[in-house]
Amino acid sequence: xxxxxxxxxxxxxxxxxxxxxxxxxxxxxxxxxxxxxxxxxxxxxxxxxxxxxxxxxxxxxxxxxxxxxxxxxxxxxxxxxxxxxxxxxxxxxxxxxxxxxxxxxxxxxxxxxxxxxxxxxxxxxxxxxxxxxxxxxxxxxxxxxxxxxxxxxxxxxxxxxxxxxxxxxxxxxxxxxxxxxxxxxxxxxxxxxxxxxxxxxxxxxxxxxxxxxxxxxxxxxxxxxxxxxxxxxxxxxxxxxxxxxxxxxxxxxxxxxxxxxxxxxxxxxxxxxx
Amino acid sequence: xxxxxxxxxxxxxxxxxxxxxxxxxxxxxxxxxxxxxxxxxxxxxxxxxxxxxxxxxxxxxxxxxxxxxxxxxxxxxxxxxxxxxxxxxxxxxxxxxxxxxxxxxxxxxxxxxxxxxxxxxxxxxxxxxxxxxxxxxxxxxxxxxxxxxxxxxxxxxxxxxxxxxxxxx
Numbered sequence: 001x002x003x004x005x006x007x008x009x010x011x012x013x014x015x016x017x018x019x020x021x022x023x024x025x026x027x028x029x030x031x032x033x034x035x036x037x038x039x040x041x042x043x044x045x046x047x048x049x050x051x052x053x054x055x056x057x058x059x060x061x062x063x064x065x066x067x068x069x070x071x072x073x074x075x076x077x078x079x080x081x082x083x084x085x086x087x088x089x090x091x092x093x094x095x096x097x098x099x100x101x102x103x104x105x106x107x108x109x110x111x112x113x114x115x116x117x118x119x120x121x122x123x124x125x126x127x128x129x130x131x132x133x134x135x136x137x138x139x140x141x142x143x144x145x146x147x148x149x150x151x152x153x154x155x156x157x158x159x160x161x162x163x164x165x166x167x168x169x170x171x172x173x174x175x176x177x178x179x180x181x182x183x184x185x186x187x188x189x190x191x192x193x194x195x196x197x198x199x200x201x202x203x204x205x206x207x208x209x210x211x212x213x214x215x216x217x218x219x220x221x222x223x224x225x226x227x228x229x230x231x232x233x234x235x236x237x238x239x240x241x242x243x244x245x246x247x248x249x250x251x252x253x254x255x256x257x258x259x260x261x262x263x264x265x266x267x268x269x270x271x272x273x274x
Numbered sequence: 275x276x277x278x279x280x281x282x283x284x285x286x287x288x289x290x291x292x293x294x295x296x297x298x299x300x301x302x303x304x305x306x307x308x309x310x311x312x313x314x315x316x317x318x319x320x321x322x323x324x325x326x327x328x329x330x331x332x333x334x335x336x337x338x339x340x341x342x343x344x345x346x347x348x349x350x351x352x353x354x355x356x357x358x359x360x361x362x363x364x365x366x367x368x369x370x371x372x373x374x375x376x377x378x379x380x381x382x383x384x385x386x387x388x389x390x391x392x393x394x395x396x397x398x399x400x401x402x403x404x405x406x407x408x409x410x411x412x413x414x415x416x417x418x419x420x421x422x423x424x425x426x427x428x429x430x431x432x433x434x435x436x437x438x439x440x441x442x443x
Binding site: 174 | 294299340394
């Protein structure tokens with residue numbers, strides 16, 4: 001086995017001490033915020049350029065796992081669409097239902113959403129659960145804004161530069177999302193588990209959860225997200241020591257994210273109704 | 275260190291980081307592969323522990339500053355990748371053994387980084403995640419090394435990028 005020379009040993013020790021200083025500075029305070037911001041901004045601009053060249057190839061590779069099942073999926077969606085249209089026609093006769101549907105439509109579509117494209121993940125290794133988008137502060141994006149794929153929750157904006165932003169995915173392990181079971185209205189917290197979705201823990205331990213229940217963002221929890229976005233579907237319910245928890249399959253798989261929307265603000269209609 | 279080698283190192287570092295963020299990372303999101311770490315290992319294999327250590331630290335620091343986690347973690351881990359691959363892997367082993375060892379070293383370095391980030395309370399890193407990612411990231415890093423090691427070897431043996439000592443001796 002080869003050995004380091006005395007000079008190389010000294011250099012290695014110095015570099016490890018420098019790395020430890022960086023870690024201390026970053027963990028203890030905001031001493032490296034400007035350095036982080038500068039590198040993120042520069043890399044963000046480069047990601048935009050690189051995505052122009054590599055994006056089509058990446059999207060092709062990402063679409064391969066679903067290629068076989070797309071035909072079945074389209075047929076199933078067509079069938080569901082026809083059934084929903086039939087139901088809508090029946091409901092249309094009922095004035096009260098019509099009013100409720102109009103109200104629901106307003107709630108679902110009442111936000112100003114900025115379309116964006118996912119251009120990169122973190123430059124290091126896959127443990128960050130972040131996504132870079134091709135929109136930034138010059139487009140009106142601010143830290144803390146919710147990101148959606150149109151129906152489901154994707155995450156929230158963590159950092160912005162002029163032309164790009166970094167989004168922390170809601171499925172990030174350890175992140176908590178205030179959630180609501182749409183069947184019984186029970187509130188709880190959905191904790192991210194990366195590729196495995198979420199664990200939903202209702203605030204009331206006696207809540208009866210069922211497989212197939214859908215969970216959406218609600219007002220409870222540590223993070224503030226726009227309410228009413230789908231988080232996922234319950235796939236298993238566990239009861240241990242009197243507390244009930246549920247596994248939730250995410251409605252927005254992080255590996256399939258491409259076009260997303262940053263919710264900039266409620267429209268005037270929604271804002272005045274609050 | 276010649277100007278051509280320095281420019282080549284900067285270009286390789288930037289290319290690896292951009293490809294990691296825009297192609298390798300999104301496609302293999304849960305496997306935690308790392309193209310920059312494999313590049314550092316391949317360069318250390320060819321040019322020795324000193325060069326591997328410098329490239330590992332610089333590449334790791336840029337990746338740290340461009341990420342959401344505290345800076346310095348990947349710099350220290352990829353520095354270790356450079357040293358280990360320069361000292362242990364590059365000792366006259368057959369190509370396939372070198373590639374497998376690179377995969378193992380890079381994957382263990384990734385898991386150590388995850389454990390360090392867990393200890394620092396960084397969002398996204400868990401002990402469970404570090405353990406789960408070990409096997410898929412080893413296999414993925416071996417696959418990357420099969421391409422990266424011959425490419426780096428070819429570049430570093432070209433006239434302009436050969437180490438000064440190798441050219442004179």
